[in-house]
Amino acid sequence: xxxxxxxxxxxxxxxxxxxxxxxxxxxxxxxxxxxxxxxxxxxxxxxxxxxxxxxxxxxxxxxxxxxxxxxxxxxxxxxxxxxxxxxxxxxxxxxxxxxxxxxxxxxxxxxxxxxxxxxxxxxxxxxxxxxxxxxxxxxxxxxxxxxxxxxxxxxxxxxxxxxxxxxxxxxxxxxxxxxxxxxxxxxxxxxxxxxxxxxxxxxxxxxxxxxxxxxxxxxxxxxxxxxxxxxxxxxxxxxxxxxxxxxxxxxxxxxxxxxxxxxxxxxxxxxxxxxxxxxxxxxxxxxxxxxxxxxxxxxxxxxxxxxxxxxxxxxxxxxxxxxxxxxxxxxxxxxxxxxxxxxxxxxxxxxxxxxxxxxxxxxxxxxxxxxxxxxxxxxxxxxxxxxxxxxxxxxxx
Amino acid sequence: xxxxxxxxxxxxxxxxxxxxxxxxxxxxxxxxxxxxxxxxxxxxxxxxxxxxxxxxxxxxxxxxxxxxxxxxxxxxxxxxxxxxxxxxxxxxxxxxxxxxxxxxxxxxxxxxxxxxxxxxxxxxxxxxxxxxxxxxxxxxxxxxxxxxxxxxxxxxxxxxxxxxxxxxxxxxxxxxxxxxxxxxxxxxxxxxxxxxxxxxxxxxxxxxxxxxxxxxxxxxxxxxxxxxxxxxxxxxxxxxxxxxxxxxxxxxxxxxxxxxxxxxxxxxxxxxxxxxxxxx
Ligand code: FES
Numbered sequence: 001x002x003x004x005x006x007x008x009x010x011x012x013x014x015x016x017x018x019x020x021x022x023x024x025x026x027x028x029x030x031x032x033x034x035x036x037x038x039x040x041x042x043x044x045x046x047x048x049x050x051x052x053x054x055x056x057x058x059x060x061x062x063x064x065x066x067x068x069x070x071x072x073x074x075x076x077x078x079x080x081x082x083x084x085x086x087x088x089x090x091x092x093x094x095x096x097x098x099x100x101x102x103x104x105x106x107x108x109x110x111x112x113x114x115x116x117x118x119x120x121x122x123x124x125x126x127x128x129x130x131x132x133x134x135x136x137x138x139x140x141x142x143x144x145x146x147x148x149x150x151x152x153x154x155x156x157x158x159x160x161x162x163x164x165x166x167x168x169x170x171x172x173x174x175x176x177x178x179x180x181x182x183x184x185x186x187x188x189x190x191x192x193x194x195x196x197x198x199x200x201x202x203x204x205x206x207x208x209x210x211x212x213x214x215x216x217x218x219x220x221x222x223x224x225x226x227x228x229x230x231x232x233x234x235x236x237x238x239x240x241x242x243x244x245x246x247x248x249x250x251x252x253x254x255x256x257x258x259x260x261x262x263x264x265x266x267x268x269x270x271x272x273x274x275x276x277x278x279x280x281x282x283x284x285x286x287x288x289x290x291x292x293x294x295x296x297x298x299x300x301x302x303x304x305x306x307x308x309x310x311x312x313x314x315x316x317x318x319x320x321x322x323x324x325x326x327x328x329x330x331x332x333x334x335x336x337x338x339x340x341x342x343x344x345x346x347x348x349x350x351x352x353x354x355x356x357x358x359x360x361x362x363x364x365x366x367x368x369x370x371x372x373x374x375x376x377x378x379x380x381x382x383x384x385x386x387x388x389x390x391x392x393x394x395x396x397x
Numbered sequence: 398x399x400x401x402x403x404x405x406x407x408x409x410x411x412x413x414x415x416x417x418x419x420x421x422x423x424x425x426x427x428x429x430x431x432x433x434x435x436x437x438x439x440x441x442x443x444x445x446x447x448x449x450x451x452x453x454x455x456x457x458x459x460x461x462x463x464x465x466x467x468x469x470x471x472x473x474x475x476x477x478x479x480x481x482x483x484x485x486x487x488x489x490x491x492x493x494x495x496x497x498x499x500x501x502x503x504x505x506x507x508x509x510x511x512x513x514x515x516x517x518x519x520x521x522x523x524x525x526x527x528x529x530x531x532x533x534x535x536x537x538x539x540x541x542x543x544x545x546x547x548x549x550x551x552x553x554x555x556x557x558x559x560x561x562x563x564x565x566x567x568x569x570x571x572x573x574x575x576x577x578x579x580x581x582x583x584x585x586x587x588x589x590x591x592x593x594x595x596x597x598x599x600x601x602x603x604x605x606x607x608x609x610x611x612x613x614x615x616x617x618x619x620x621x622x623x624x625x626x627x628x629x630x631x632x633x634x635x636x637x638x639x640x641x642x643x644x645x646x647x648x649x650x651x652x653x654x655x656x657x658x659x660x661x662x663x664x665x666x667x668x669x670x671x672x673x674x675x676x677x
Contacts, residue, residue: 305433307457308460311458326459332566382454
């Protein structure tokens with residue numbers, strides 16, 4: 001196998017699709033007009049921005065193009081949705097989210113808590129699945145917004161957003177979805193879900209970094225985060241990042257086109273996962289294997305530590321990521337794995353492999369062939385592994 | 398990705414002295430799988446000399462490298478000399494560790510303490526008692542360890558303490574206690590920062606010994622990383638004559654190496670007014 005590098009960290013970021021890059025390039029050179037200008041330089045470019053808006057609306061199943069607001073990425077989309085809603089419903093002081101959200105939501109909620117808001121963090125079960133009944137019970141008259149991710153970035157687990165949407169709609173509670181890890185991986189229909197806001201990030205679906213969008217349903221009560229010009233109907237003023245917007249549009253179009261091939265991607269992922277499970281006795285999959293986006297697997301190797309695995313993988317040209325504490329700079333393993341109650345023995349050794357439509361079977365096989373040496377080497381070093389018996393030693397916690 | 402030195406990278410890729418020692422004379426076990434770092438150190442000791450040292454580590458790249466460094470540093474040393482190694486020395490041997498990873502070097506130092514306590518016949522539980530009270534429940538860190546690490550590394554903030562011991566890095570409920578300890582240490586030992594200056598003057602023999610040790614354990618490994626080397630030619634009073642070898646010999650910036658590395662390290666580990674000159 002002639003493979004030099006394998007990039008299996010697509011939940012962190014993706015490569016820009018060459019077609020996306022090509023679509024963007026003219027907007028750095030001859031098509032540099034400001035879409036707000038009255039002359040042709042600008043006017044022509046404005047049409048490209050609107051085309052991109054349509055492409056994103058199509059990906060999300062939005063009825064009206066103007067329901068799409070371009071932002072700088074997932075974090076801004078999440079912040080705009082939550083803070084913008086709270087700014088409108090000033091009298092309401094309760095926010096519901098989950099324990100496994102992305103920091104863009106969790107850290108915002110922590111700050112809101114310090115400002116006197118009441119935050120409910122909905123728990124998940126051992127498979128990473130949301131306790132929807134808990135969420136439903138938490139809703140009250142004071143609830144200003146519910147913010148739930150569609151798919152988890154670490155485990156890929158998909159939450160039942162339609163069920164939540166139906167419930168919240170009935171009660172008239174604004175519903176925001178962080179759809180960053182779902183967009184481009186599973187079909188999305190914001191109408192069917194019944195959400196009011198749905199955020200995506202460009203660089204997770206083969207568009208560049210620094211561009212994202214928030215679907216804001218027609219009539220949603222929300223105030224902008226920024227104040228300035230009339231761009232994006234005043235909801236997100238500031239001169240548009242035209243090249244990136246055009247790139248996001250193209251990426252959305254391509255994502256929609258490639259969606260039918262996601263089953264193929266899932267087969268590739270499953271080949272990797274099955275191979276890992278067969279090769280090693282000390283490994284298990286973190287998170288539900290049925291309700292999951294097709295590109296992600298999160299495996300927990302017992303008795304060894306994730307950063308060490310990552311460093312050894314990196315030596316072989318393989319990029320993955322870990323929920324272990326050491327790789328993240330924090331001292332505790334990932335909040336997602338902790339919320340799922342994954343035992344420490346496996347949480348510290350968790351590795352996330354996230355594939356993309358550019359991943360190949362050869363790459364999967366290369367990873368499978370490289371892993372045994374790495375895992376066995378680290379087990380040999382581990383004080384919790386019995387090298388003679390080839391099994392873990394009893395661990396007293 | 399962390400910024401690791403080449404030495405750290407080399408040692409996590411090719412750790413030295415991995416494994417166990419049958420019938421070890423001393424075993425030191427620290428950390429736990431819950432904490433995410435654990436190290437077991439095995440020693441063979443004859444006539445007070447550490448004849449062999451091996452380790453097993455559960456941890457990240459810098460934990461593996463720190464454990465490997467420790468075993469290399471103590472092998473062949475007399476127990477009384479090995480005991481003088483601080484976590485800083487381990488980090489220096491590695492050419493430095495990211496601040497957030499300093500706890501890996503502390504883990505190594507702790508394992509050595511435990512192993513030597515074990516060798517002296519103090520059971521690990523007794524050793525645990527003398528180590529003080531648990532301050533951080535999440536990571537099982539005692540006040541004695543926190544105090545020791547504050548003193549040895551001149552720590553000033555809770556964040557430093559967390560980087561060096563992990564204490565306070567999870568739920569954070571021990572942070573007020575860490576603050577108290579920190580204040581207490583800073584108050585009761587105002588000489589902490591000035592401590593090196595207050596050292597007794599060194600005898601000639603001791604000075605030469607320390608210079609040799611520092612060159613072998615600290616300076617040479619750093620130079621070897623770049624294909625260089627160093628030789629000690631003579632010591633006259635506080636003047637140390639050295640010759641640079643290998644790549645360093647023809648290096649255009651060898652003056653800088655002499656002043657900024659060799660002299661600095663000797664000043665740090667031996668005496669703060671040592672002068673380094675190159676013997677050509
Ligand atoms: S008790 Fe120290 S961090 Fe939890």
